Amino acid sequence: MDPRLFTSLEWRCIGPHRGGRVVTVAGHPTELGTFYFGGCAGGVFKTTNGGSHWENVSDGYFNTAAVGAIAVSDSDPNVIYAGTGEACIRSNVSHGDGVYRSDDGGTTWRNIGLAPTRHISHVVIHPHDPDTVYVAALGHAWGPNPERGIYRSTNGGGSWDLVLHKSPRAGAADLTMDPRNPRVLYAALWQGRRFPHAAESGGEDSGIWRSLDGGTTWTDLTHNSGLPKGILGRIGLAASPARAGRVWAIVEAEDGAMFRSDDYGETWEKLSDDPDLRRRPWYYMHTIADPSDANTVWVMNLQCWRSLDAGKTFEAVPTPHGDNHALWIDPRNSLRMIQGNDGGACVTFDGARSWSTLLNQPTAQFYHVTTDNHVPYRVYGSQQDNWAMRIPSISFEGAISWKDYVEPGGGESGYIAVSPKAPHLVFGGGIGTGPGHGRLIAWNPETGQKRNVTVWPEVFGMGAGADTLKHRFQWTFPVEFSPHEENTLYVCSNVVHRSTDEGASWEVISTDLTRNDPEKLRPSGGPITADNSGAEIYCTIFAFRESPHERGVFWAGSDDGLIHISRDGGQNWQNVTPPGLPEWSMIGIIEPSPHDPATAYVSATAYKSDDPRPFLFKTNDYGASWTQITNGIPADEFTRVIREDPNRRGLLYCGTERGIHVSLDDGDSWSFMKTNLPITPIWDLVIKDTDMVAATHGRAFWILDDLTPLYQMQAENIPASVSSTGSSSGSGTGNVSDGVHLFAPRDTVRYKLYGRAYDPKTKTNINYKMTGPVTVGYKLVETPSGRRIERFYDAGQNPPEGVIIHYWLGTEPESVKLTILDSAGNEVRSYSNKKDEASAEAPSEGEVQETTAEEEVSSESTEPVEEKGPWAPAQVGMNRFIWDYRYAKPVKLERKPPKRGGGDEAEAAAPPRAVPGEYEVRLTVGQQTESQRFKILPDPRLPVTEADLKAQFDLKLGIRDRLSEAHECINRILKVRAQVEEWERRSPELKSSASSLKDRLNALEAELVNVDADKPRPGPNRIKEKLDTLGNMVDESDHAPTRGAQEVYEQLRSQLDDVRRRFDQLLQTEVKQFSERVQSLNVPAILV
Known part of the structure; x- marks a missing residue:
């Protein structure tokens, strides 16, 4: 498909603005309010006001979302390097595609290589030369590869040399430079990897290395005096900027502890062996030296730890969230820092006595998403290392802010199931939210009560394996209501459980539907440290659905590569695994077709076996035969979710590690939906009415408000003016023509949205707006139609307050005119692409942009923003225009209006809004005219006639x-x-x-x-x-x-x-x- 067909499809982030995991941070050396953080799957964010507001600066430049390392040049702070791919290798870790460089403070970026490394733990820049840079490459998280170790570039990333390499099994987990002598480098190599069923940390290739010549040659320090004997695991290093020759090492080993050397690593002294410094070593083991005090050193772990006696003892330092990973300390002022943890990034200017908020970062990681039937609908999901969240799709106070958020039952990792017929029944899963393996919470939104209805509430210990459990529940075990019986609830372990009494009791309705391999049920971790948090439990049912057409037809998919079906209510199960699916694959989603009872779709992944290929399958005969349907999806882009649109048969959506692909021909071919949705992992999708809701794993929830153009682009309905009959791509959409086409707008509910901005709306970077009791910040951006819209820093976007009109222009037109008419054919409003003919009216407050192309209003002036537009956009390709229901404004008053705030002047009255009813939109391009009818619907909540x-x-x-x-x-x-x-x-x-x-x-x-x-x-x-x-x-x-x-x-x-x-x-x-x-x-x- 021509990518221009997607340009009018507009996503909006609804939040929550509650940060996700941050494993790398950095600060500007001289601009005291400027800091950066790398989201674990969200890209690079920047603040210029000390963490009050954050903005993504990598969107549009990065091809992957995970950022494992970021560094700002001290000699030229405009130069920034970002290493992609997180090196804290959780089971949900995302990979990268090498190193990116910015030469303008993060405004623009370019990829400078090292894509095969996939996971980068650290970037170090020479303090006097921004073009000399070192990269610590961990390598593949799920298997061996040769691109591991320490890389060096002396030409700003133009070329790279692998200057330290041990083996395909061991990558670089840390790298530190002596700022007093940049030729002195210390590196930690780590033999560690992930398996589908376990994490492994430690081996003979782990160790500490030193270079005294800027990385040209290296000396192995692993067996030097004072360091622990035997196998080593992950190691964190920090060279002291305040004392020459001093370096710390936090070491995972049987005799692990914090160690220090005062002679450049020749000999070492064992210091604190507090186990709290070394919890879950594969996830933490980060140590940072104070730049001015030689006796102060920090360790990031579950808590944030600080030592004032050179590492002998440590005290915990409060941070806004647990699971701490990163700390940058201003080399000129140790009181100024930025810290990264599983809840986001926070800034301090008083030496960690207080921190900036984490509640302004839209970087939440969600595993799944569901919606309810409330009007307007609400969105539910569980956030990694946080509680579950319910967010409205629309706020009637101007923006979706904290006043609108509710925490339902469950949390961190699980599914949430909302009864479609009984809204007081909400069930949420989440192993990470409390004791009890397979934790399940029944939440009553009317009373707020949260009842634990776990199937088998037996405590699961960190040292035990899955083979000790009666039932094996995965980190994200399925939870689903029956579409046929409102009180029937299903959850899955290695078997399917059913309850008909709101979780008070459970029955098993299947045999073990997994491979049940004893070798993969043993305790995770080793050979040094055990780690069984629940995420590594294997041989479980990972996907489950009951057919929406037939009661008692069940589909179940396991995380070890099996698919089963039962057509008799669970009495008998048949293995219908597709023959082309690799062994030990994970069945992510099973999607029974909403249009045909015999048809189902499956998304699966094998990346945990170091196989990144996409796997999508379709059956039309209840699994008797399967067809693989991945044509058009890149060979290294694995697929997490597949959905069929309930409004149009054969219209499929697929979420991958980078974004969303669409198929208009039932999976025969796929096209990447290049829209304003950022590059980020898509873990789940829901089609609600004519919207699509996405659960991203690093950028919170997003909604695409209007899918109707895709419905009208279906292969059998593709307009001749948009696509000719021939098709060179085989996509079923044909070749985009030079014609004109107006798509039928969807019927739109006329909601009244509120929210008051503080005047004047200026061209400064941040403006403020009241959204009920909450004040939020925003910037103004301008669309091609001249409308000014609010882009919120710390709140979710509302949908457009108006009718969305899409139209296709095959060539650049001389004139475009949009006319709105009422049911009697009377003109309501008209708009032209000619700016001197278009209305000079100001846009409605809070209106979202009409196309994906927008420009930020200049921040160089504090003068009030000049009113422009709206006019009809006339871009080649798809165009999007929002009619705000309004009739024309009054005749323009030529008298200069009084300034805001002077006297008791009134705001200009908005023109009337069109009443609910039938309307027509007419598109005139040159001599060609097309028209479509649509309806404005009344707000169903209101008792109004x-x-x-x-x-x-x-x-x-x-x-x-x-x-x-x-x-x-x-x-x-x-x-x-x-x-x-x-x-x-x-x-x-x-x-x-x-x-x-x-x-x-x-x-x-x-x-x-x-x-x-x-x-x-x-x-x-x-x-x-x-x-x-x-x-x-x-x-x-x-x-x-x-x-x-x-x-x-x-x-x-x-x-x-x-x-x-x-x-x-x-x-x-x-x-x-x-x-x-x-x-x-x-x-x-x-x-x-």
């Missing part, structure tokens, strides 16, 4: 028309007065009569508008301000206007008619006489 809304509309329209009359009268007054003043200046004989006429004109103007609004003692509001205020009051909600509003309107109308009548009389008398006097002096007459 059609007559109520019509009465509101009629009054609003009347107010709009009276404002036009007032503006026209004022404009004419201004025009006449300007001419009078000009001839008064030119002809002294006219001074007396001109002064009298001006007094009469000024008096009339002062009755229409508050002419003293900007003065220290502003005058009272007049007819215009009162009409504006009345119009906004009537528009505040969807209800019939009050009797008082009608009466005030009639009074103002009468007053306006009186002023207009007296102005007309003035024109016919004094103005006419003055004009005749001017003519008698042989000068041009006054134009009225």
